[in-house]
Amino acid sequence: MTGTNAAADAAAGRRAGSGASSGASSAAAAEKAQTAVTDWCPEYRAQLVLPPGERPVPATAVLDPVWLADRVTESGRRYRTADERVAAVLWWYSASTVLVTPALVTYVVTRHAVDPRPEATTMHMRPDGLPSGARSAAAISDDVSEVGSLLGVALASYISALAEVAPVRPRAAWAVAVDSVAGVLLRAGTTVAETPHATALAGELVAAAAEHLGEKLPLPRYVDVAGTRFVRRASCCLIYRAPGQAMCTSCPGRRPEEREADLARFARRFGGR
Incomplete structure (x- = not known):
């Protein structure tokens, strides 16, 4: 479900009390919120519901250096690179988006x-x-302060674990994570026609995370091109350093004029001005 219909249904659900009642358990409230998302926005089923052929793995596994090192090794094989930093950043680029999606999407929707x-x-x-x-x-x-604080705690634990098994600077990993937060919120806001609210929330959540952790974190940024909002990325996934791969359309390493021209073409192709 997308657009104004999704926004109206989501708003109706909020007014009806989609959150936990005072006597409901935390687990029941979490289940209710995530089910509400997939009911109102079926496109999120692929991210929130275990698909056939995949297996559930506790996210605490990411904190296990042996398990995480194996994922970095698999990433290197997938992208045909022996560079551990490239392999680790590419894995984190995908994983960070997945790991923040449940909290951010339920919060927006x-x-x-x-x-x-x-x-x-x-x-x-x-x-x-x-x-x-x-x-x-x-x-x-x-x-919002608690959501941002706990988001920061979660990301800090994953980033610390990644830095232990691969030569990835924590600041670079944080840039990837903040871009993932920005991207997940942009998609959620677009899905329910609440883009301004969702993208404003990105800055509030990251600011709360930074305050809680006592660290200076990169800020989420957006740019509007041809009537469409995009994440203005601070991070590079390094995929262009893998054999046969090119820079992403929105890569901060590209020339600004080339990046904007490609984003404008993308926006016009998918409904922008």
Whole structure:
């Protein structure tokens, strides 16, 4: 479900009390919020519901250096690169989006967030070692400061683990993570016709995460091109350093005029001005 119909249905659900009642358990509230998302926006089933042929893996596995090193090795084979940094960043680029999706999408669509921390999260793992989706087993406060703080705690734990098994600078991993937050929120806002609200939320959540962690984090940024909003990325996924691969359309490493021209073509192709 997309556009104004999705927004109207989501708003109706909020007014009807899509969050937890005072006596409901945290797990029941999380289940209710995620089910509401997939009911109102079926395109999120692929990210929130375990697909056939994939297996559930606790997100705490990412904190296991042996398990995570194996994922980096698989990423290197997938992209045919022996560069551990490239392999690790490419894996994190995909995984970070998956890991923040349940909390951010439920927060935008239902206004009730689920817990993003690894102990509450189960990933859906493809046979090739990439996560395709995730689901949370707990609900948290709807306060933006708490949601942002717990998001920061979760991302900090994953980034620390990644830096232990591969030569990835934490600041570079944070740039990827913040771009993932920005992208997930942009998609969620677009889906329910609440783009301004969702993209404004990105800055609030990252600011709350930075304050809680006591760190200076990159800020999520957006750019409007030909009537369509895009993430103005601060990070590079490094895919162009793998054999046979090119830079992404929105890569910050491209010349600005070339990047904007390609984004404008993309926007016009998919309904922009």
